[in-house]
Amino acid sequence: MLAARGISRRFGGVQALDGVSLDIRAGDVRCLAGENGCGKSTLIKILSGVEVPDAGEIEIGGTTRSRMNPADALRAGIQVIYQDFSLFPNLTVAENIALAPLIANRRKLVDPRRLRARAAAVVAELGVRLDLDATVEELTVADRQLTAICRALAEEARVLFMDEPTTALTQREVRALFRVVETLRERGVATVFVSHKLDEVLEISRHVTVMRNGAVVASGRVEEFDRNSLGRAMTGRDVRDQRDAPPFDETARPVLRVEGLGLDGAFEDVSFDVAPGEILGITGLLGSGRSEIAEALFGVTPAQRGRVEVGGAQVAIRGIDDAVAAGIGYVPSDRLTEGLFLEQSIADNVVAGSLDLHRSRSGLLDRARLARTIDTFFAALRIKAPSVAAPIRSLSGGNQQRVVLAKWLARAPRVLVLNSPTVGVDVGSKEEILDILRREAGTGTGVIVVSDDIPELVSVCHRVLVVRRGRIHEVIDGERVTEDSILEGLSS
Amino acid sequence: ACGSGTVGQSGPPGGDRNLAPEDMRFVNVVKLVGVGWFDRMEQGVQEFAAGTGIDATQTGADDASPEKQVKVIQDLIAQRPTAIGVVPNSPEALEATLERARDQGILVVTHEASNQENVDADVEAFDNRAYGAQIVEGLASCMGGSGQYAAFVGNLTAETHMEWVEGGLEHARANHPGMQRVVDPIESKEDESVAYERAKELLATYPDLKGFQGSAGTDVAGIARAVQEAGLTDQVCVMGTSIPSVARKYLEDGSIDKIFFWDPAQAGKAMMTIAQRLASGEPVEQGTNLGIPGYESLTVSPTNPKAFYGDAAIEVDRSNIDAYPF
Amino acid sequence: MNTGRKNAAWVNRLRGRNNEGVLALTILVVVALMTVVNPDFFTVSTLFSILRNSLVETVFALGVLIVIVSGGIDVSFPVIGIFAGYTTIVIAQSGGFDPGVLGALLIAVVIGSLLGLVNGGLIARFGLPTLIVTLGTQGIFRGVLLAYIGSRYIAELPAGIAQLSTTDLFVVQQGQVAARLHVFVVPVVLLCLAVHWLLQRTVFGRGVYALGGDAESARRAGFPVVRLQLAIYALVGLLAGIAGIMHVTLSRNANPYELAGTELDIIAAVVLGGASILGGRGSVLGTVLGVVLIAVIKNSLILMGVPGTWQRAAVGVLLVAGVSIQALGARRKAAGRRAVELEEARA
Amino acid sequence: MTMTGLDATTRRVVGVLQERRSLSRLLALALAVLIGFSVLSPGVFSSVINFQTIAFTVPEIGLLSLAIMVAMLTGGIDLSIVSIANLTALTTATLFVAAGGAEATGGHAVLLTVLFVAAGLLVALLAGLFNGFLVAVVGVTPILATLGTMQLYNGIAVAWTGGEALYGMPDAFLAIGINTVALIPISFVTFVLVAVALAVLLDRSPLGTKLRLVGANPTAARFSGIRNRRVLLTTYVVTGLLAGIAGVLIASRAASASPDYGASYLLLAIVVAVLGGTNPYGGFGTVLGVVLAAVTLEMVSSGFNIMRLSPFEYTIAQGLILVAVMVLDAVHRRRRGRAAPPPRPEDPAPSGVVKEEMREPG
């Protein structure tokens, strides 16, 4: 139905794809797995006409071509949920969903009522809740992802590519999506699914293709793989996956103490301590208030009530500046918007938060020290890039996230708050990032991980707070931190 | 230095070059090139060149900004012409540049800049205040010697325009006590549409307004449009500086009553002729006859011994418009 | 709680997607203030006069709106306008024929579109930054106009146009002064409606918004981005051509030195009208209000009795105040939206 | 290349590559212009006096272009620079007139000059601060804020002087604009010193990097603990000061101050800034590039004047240069072929990255 033959693509010094071949048959659900930067997205972009390959052929519906453009691909029935969504932030959800088909059908006029009706039908079919008249930029990341999914389903597709479609979704929405995939499969639509969540991969797909460094290294029926073998195929080594929360001094004075924190409409009466070296997890369903707590601690949307003590001294967090001054660092969940300067270099991104700490006595930047800092973190965090001068835009997700981490580690914060730190990060990188957190905690930093990735919480956290409806519902600690107990806390 | 009101007695600056006409090069730098007024001036310069055999040309910038004119003159300095004529956009902004030109032995003759310091001579078509008085006298006779009038200038920073307007106001105060100027001079930004808008606003604000004095060439045209549209062609007098090509249509339909100007061709010729006299060591002084209509007997300015006035103002109304084809 | 939310939504609706409401309110406040200072301000004649002063700017602003919404910027449009307007007159004169109103319009539109296509071609073909291209072409166009087509003031327009110059839609006699509404308000209103329809109801128009929202996404969604950009800049040129011939007609002469230099004012009016300089946002209504606000500010100072030497400063003060009110209003709106969002998250 | 030998701030960004390329292209252009005109008009273009002329004219436009560049680094623009320059000049001139400064000589004159220039620059600083206030605190889009203040500052200048130009500065002051040291105009020396200082500020101080980061992504800057408001305020103070220094040079060269000087500089300064490789949408730009661009355009303009070409032809040439440089760049980029296309300055950030001033509580 759609096939790639020997596709290669080079970006500057990076061989993103190196002779990749792939066959997609009607009714197949094929998973593309691989570490960050192994070329999954690039392959999808080439098959959907967004990127042009250096070499190789694309076979579609019996004809062979060396390149395509997006319109060709759309007309051939190829739909894509892009990793970065590729939505129009300034248009409404309805338009984002139903506009593209009009172009493919070469229509000239837009009838807003029909357009909205079409979008409504798609949203209903998927069984999700979306405000059709909201502009996409007002949406949460999860709703944006849903919008991107709906758009791909608006047209009858023959091949549907989903590049990490579930990163921001809740269980319930993931279920709904899987049901749709199943229906499409029955109708003969082929789906190519990319995800770093191995459980999902094993659950939804029929076939698995594993890529590494731009080449296919394993391919087969899903039954031939399990978590471990899949991880090994992707990374070339065994991926450790068990709980490892290094010990810390529980009696030490807390580095962070939060008492009675409250913000109208978001959370209420939130109190907890974090000891130096402790890794505290905060979890909850989407909309439970977990993210808002993190944002309040960093002063993005400050709390209205309650007190915060850092290192024993009370601090009033009225804005980001207060939080930074108090020694709090924050790794946001939306790293593209809030974490990174995409066009700027790795070097600039790493030091963006600590420029003032790198002054020499003259008040100018101490360039030697600055270079040392950059190189130290570039090496210590094992950021994969040709040089520190490379723009962030050219890095893979896992590496981008390491840069955001480096930015805060360079300030040596007393408390580091991370919001969904491993979203879209491959299993290998994820384990390395968690290791970085363990090491950082080892230096006496208090670490707070806000996440809904339960295995991840189990892996690193000493203690997990479960938030429901804006309140701390349960505190799970010590040996009780298991996937089951957290799931129970979330759903009970 | 020369309180006597004579320039050029000491011979040309930069040593006794005593050049033959064909070895001389004169360049006239105008406010901006391409517009009717300065095209007409260029004709004068060309006539001068043809008559004397001197290589005389005209140049300027593409808009009337002082900084561009400075640049044009500075670039000329590198070419060392014998003399430059300058019609400054902003006399004060040119002082240092003109000084540099003179330091390089270049003769400098200006026009429309009676207070310019770093010049060898300045020639004016007339005394600006007297000219302003002449315009307001015309307005007075049209308005019957009394009533409200308003005055426009191209820019509040344009010194000559301000002198015409103030000279006119003094004349009215002294001779026509019944005449009142209603507001400070209004700025048209040398833009006809602005003059039009302002005139409309003035007519709305001062229902008894009976006269307008324009200064920029397009002022009277804009004012005339406003007056005509308000149906007040016969009730309101419009006069001021302009050129026939701009004003012709309104003079013919009566919405402009009279325009005043001087012939730029003659002025350009006068500048070049003075430059030539200075270059060949002939003096210019009170009473000098340049042999150009309007410049047959120069008057020394009472305030600046290097500035000379002609008597070249021209009044044009419907009856004699056809004599001025520019 | 619920009513609070409804109120917030209602207030947001009133403000409009692009803050048009705040702008309208600002205009009302300014007009009210002026009327208090000088009761004579509030007359039909003032109204007509402000409308007339906004005609040409509005047409230019429509073009600027389209290009700004598409995420680009064009600073060459006034030069294109006067190029088209002046050249049309030169053609008529040298050809010794009277093209009539429609003929003149046609010539101007063709010239404007062609020049716009030059911009579009450079931008779309080579993927160049729009500001830089149009800065370059405005110099080229202006130079070509003045050097090779003409630099003289032309006082006599072809008869058809000359007649249109003084054609009014209607005239209201007010004491000594007659208030006239020029017939051009009709085509300008039609143009506004047409551009509104184009932007809101056609795939092309939504493509302009999509392009301004995210160019790469637009490409991925199958929009023919290159053709879209060509069309956008040609359209800006076309509108500039119309504005240029209108300007010549209204001023009853053709002066090639005019218009150049007004680009920043018009861009500012469009941005004031709620269009985002970063693209993707803006409306015809907002644009018209932006143009009108600036016209009100600039054309009422004599009526206000502001002395000549203070007029420029007064325009500055009013402009700064106007844009500040608008900015504060936009900020409130963002804050309001966040409150609603939080509540919904909890609900 | 050793990692440690690399210096963080100099090798920032692609940038690095891209900027170097645009710099070398500009340099090639400058040399071509220099050689071209020297051949076409031997003895005149390449004369000392002509280079001196160019050195006299570059500082004013160069400083104003640098001001535009600084504003563009943050993704903004400052349209009020020419008004600020004139306001500065008028302040200094007014003080000289009031103090009867024209007659001052020797040490007294020097003292007055220092004092009054400082006062002028203070006015420039305040004007810049007000721009910064509008942009950073009130949240007005820079193009709107500075369009308003451009009119406002110019209006204040007109009201203050009644439109007349002011004279009466002592020779000690005029020396700045007129005198030369070893054939090099003092104003050019001043310009070079200011440019070097600015380069140090932008490349070596924390502020420089912050400025670019705020321009690149204001939201991420806030989330990195950068105080956007303070950075923006400083930005517009710096542009104001640069404009102020330009104003001092203008006044000392023209021996006078007027509210209407330099109107044509505004668009030209924008042209020079973008020709010098500044990205109008923020994040990229170098002092060296802008200086090179200013010198190049001034040379072209001189060459055209000397060749007796009409100013209209120069306008055309200026536009052609701008477009040609950009087109060459684009073609070159394509020919490099398969390499990743450097992000177009215009490409809005990928979806999700909404370039919007970040929500700032309180």
Ligand SMILES: Nc1ncnc2c1ncn2[C@@H]1O[C@H](COP(=O)(O)OP(=O)(O)OP(=O)(O)O)[C@@H](O)[C@H]1O
């Ligand atoms: N436009 C680009 N310019 C330069 N390099 C690029 C570009 N796009 C991708 N790359 C590089 O190509 C390689 C493959 O990237 P790709 O996005 O396909 O990875 P991926 O497998 O999708 O990773 P992830 O799981 O993080 O999404 C990476 O090294 C990336 O840095």
Ligand SMILES: Nc1ncnc2c1ncn2[C@@H]1O[C@H](COP(=O)(O)OP(=O)(O)OP(=O)(O)O)[C@@H](O)[C@H]1O
């Ligand atoms: N002009 C339009 N504006 C908005 N939406 C449209 C428009 N035309 C079609 N659509 C929507 O796009 C969807 C797919 O288009 P398609 O051409 O298959 O529909 P259709 O029902 O066959 O239309 P038609 O009867 O006009 O041919 C339709 O469900 C419709 O809701």
Ligand SMILES: [Mg+2]
């Ligand atoms: Mg990917």
Ligand SMILES: [Mg+2]
């Ligand atoms: Mg159909």
